[in-house]
Amino acid sequence: MTDSAFVTADEIRAAEERIRHSVRLTPVEPSASLSERLGGPVVLKLEHHQSSGSFKFRGASNAVACLSDEDRAKGVVGVSTGNHGRGLARACRQAGVDCTIVMSRLVPANKVEAIRGEGAKVVIHGKSQDEAQIEVDRRVAAGATMIPPFDHRDIIAGQGTIGLELLDQVSDLSTVLVQLSGGGLIAGIAAAIKASRPDARIVGISMERGAAMAASLDAGQPVEVEELPTLADSLGGGIGLANAHTFAMVRELVDEVILLTESQIAAAIRHCYWDERQIVEGSGSVGVGAILAGRIEPPASGTTVVLLSGGNIDMSLHHRIISGEDVDLSKEVA
Numbered sequence: 404m405t406d407s408a409f410v411t412a413d414e415i416r417a418a419e420e421r422i423r424h425s426v427r428l429t430p431v432e433p434s435a436s437l438s439e440r441l442g443g444p445v446v447l448k449l450e451h452h453q454s455s456g457s458f459k460f461r462g463a464s465n466a467v468a469c470l471s472d473e474d475r476a477k478g479v480v481g482v483s484t485g486n487h488g489r490g491l492a493r494a495c496r497q498a499g500v501d502c503t504i505v506m507s508r509l510v511p512a513n514k515v516e517a518i519r520g521e522g523a524k525v526v527i528h529g530k531s532q533d534e535a536q537i538e539v540d541r542r543v544a545a546g547a548t549m550i551p552p553f554d555h556r557d558i559i560a561g562q563g564t565i566g567l568e569l570l571d572q573v574s575d576l577s578t579v580l581v582q583l584s585g586g587g588l589i590a591g592i593a594a595a596i597k598a599s600r601p602d603a604r605i606v607g608i609s610m611e612r613g614a615a616m617a618a619s620l621d622a623g624q625p626v627e628v629e630e631l632p633t634l635a636d637s638l639g640g641g642i643g644l645a646n647a648h649t650f651a652m653v654r655e656l657v658d659e660v661i662l663l664t665e666s667q668i669a670a671a672i673r674h675c676y677w678d679e680r681q682i683v684e685g686s687g688s689v690g691v692g693a694i695l696a697g698r699i700e701p702p703a704s705g706t707t708v709v710l711l712s713g714g715n716i717d718m719s720l721h722h723r724i725i726s727g728e729d730v731d732l733s734k735e736v737a
């Protein structure tokens with residue numbers, strides 16, 4: 404335990420020790436087409452092949468493993484745009500802990516079904532992640548243990564195990580392109596990598612439509628933004644006005660933040676499929692999108708890592724996008 408807002412590399416190493424037997428070590432593959440685009444070596448970290456379909460399983464597995472016997476017995480409650488709920492449900496099932504997931508109406512039906520399929524109870528509440536949080540608070544007051552999606556030491560430490568893997572897998576790593584929403588993923592990865600490679604560049608990528616962390620960084624404190632339909636639906640939601648860890652860590656450890664348009668995200672999904680042979684959700688592909696959009700400078704030396712963070716996309720939506728349709732979700736979602 405430490406009083407600091409910052410999760411340390413030691414906590415991340417302890418998380419790796421705890422979860423190494425339940426979490427997949429995901430592969431790294433070179434990308435010839437993205438290396439050519441960037442003008443320097445690019446590798447993809449295939450984290451969308453993680454158990455449960457996204458990296459969220461890492462943080463959830465660590466957080467569940469850290470519960471006291473008393474908390475395990477009372478059961479777990481989570482709020483989620485989908486992938487955290489899915490990862491948490493699977494982590495709880497593996498650990499034999501009762502799990503209820505509360506989510507907002509914006510969450511796509513395929514993700515709701517996936518969470519039920521992992522064995523969790525699902526409760527739909529409100530029209531934003533922040534509203535769903537109110538129902539979670541009520542259940543916590545009644546005794547359940549809440550495991551939040553990003554602003555929690557054990558979650559950040561679990562996500563940070565990706566950074567430890569990258570240090571082993573990419574010996575000349577110089578830049579890492581990481582999705583940025585609540586910031587648990589990028590905070591953990593940056594803490595793990597910068598502890599041994601302080602010069603490594605960590606770039607956060609979000610969508611233009613409702614990027615709460617980017618708006619908060621600009622404002623100098625956590626602020627609320629309107630939650631909007633986006634192809635990067637796993638990057639939606641606020642960072643919490645009482646943010647305890649990720650805002651401070653992102654402000655200190657992330658070198659640059661880039662925002663992408665919806666058509667740039669669609670282009671990234673297409674590229675992942677046709678050029679990399681990977682089925683990646685919009686949120687998972689934004690690092691690819693940043694390179695395709697010419698927003699990333701090639702480093703003077705070393706390898707650029709692009710994290711593919713999740714693959715849980717509705718397959719009919721995926722089909723429309725890879726077939727070239729110009730999908731605008733703001734015209735489809737009420």
Ligand SMILES: *Cc1c(COP(=O)(O)O)cnc(C)c1O
Nearest residue numbers: 486582584585586587588712713
């Ligand atoms: C949750 C999620 C993110 C963002 O992670 P944060 O810790 O909230 O920044 C990125 N990609 C996918 C696929 C996710 O599910």
